[in-house]
Amino acid sequence: MNLSLADLEHLYQLPFNExxxxxxxxxxxxxxxxxxxLCGSLSIKTGNCPEDCAYCPQSVHxxxxxxxxxxLDADDVLKVARYARTLGVGHFCLGAAWSIVPKGSAFQKLLDIVRKVHSTGLQVCCSLGSISEEQAQALLEAGCTTYNYNLDTSPEFYPKIITTRSFESRYQTLQMLRKTKLKISCGGILGMGESIADRLKLIQYISxxxxxxxxxxxNALVAIEGTPLGQKSFIDPFEYVRIVAIARMAMPRSILAMAAGRHQMSFETQALAFFSGANAIYIGERILVTPTPALNADLDMLKKLGMKTYENNIDIR
Ligand code: SF4
Incomplete structure (x- = not known):
């Protein structure tokens, strides 16, 4: 049974420990x-994006x-994917700064990239922008298992962050994707100036x-100089953990990933997020173009917490 907005508001009011x-x-x-x-990611086409997402350093604006x-060339992507595999990564996200997934030869090249990454045994996730049902089907047949398409924030706050597309069109594409056999990765960004109500609505729409x-x-907003949100301060860690906890209660079976911004969080904040229900992290040099913690620091943290990884059943202890 889905939790209503009133349910989420009630949960938000609980004392933190409860x-x-x-x-x-x-x-x-x-x-x-x-x-x-453990997730990895690679930006396979970077920058020059026509969208105006206020948090994004890849926007042409x-x-x-x-x-x-x-x-990128498929063979170069393959090298990075193979390296990720050696780190114990199981889920690998290919990101491209497009507004709409291209057709023709660029799409064929993309399918070749997906086939090669899939051949390594990694689960392939694609984050490529708006996509047609035919393209989604072609990606699936090439070996893509998951399509990432974030809602970012609430419908009300959306126009303050992005004016080049609408929340509604985004949601419609998600519903189209839901009819295919692709898995869906859909999340948002916290700390962009949105209210608590906006955060809870985001969770409700996703769920x-x-x-x-x-x-x-x-994601926790990483304020990037040159973007309209470049001066925002980092989200309060307890606020971030509260939303992790509420997302876990609203979506008990989903994999909940701590994505961008984790390099600006202490081990203690991350440990609280793991306790509250986060069960995936992105490792490697960066999440697309945003930094991640150093690999050794991540392994050290997981070791201190006595945590294992699903993929390859690597025991960090
Ligand atoms: S977040 Fe994605 S769609 Fe928005 S500007 Fe950046 S690359 Fe483009």
Missing amino acids: LIKQSHEIYRQHHAVNTIH YHTYVSKEAL QLSPQPEMVPL
């Missing part, structure tokens, strides 16, 4: 709580540190997809 105790119990019923998924790169998304990445 909230994370309840979310941990639900987490424990559905997952192995000392085991997490802002001047940032990101330099443009055309679609209303039927079935619920297999993966939910929860």
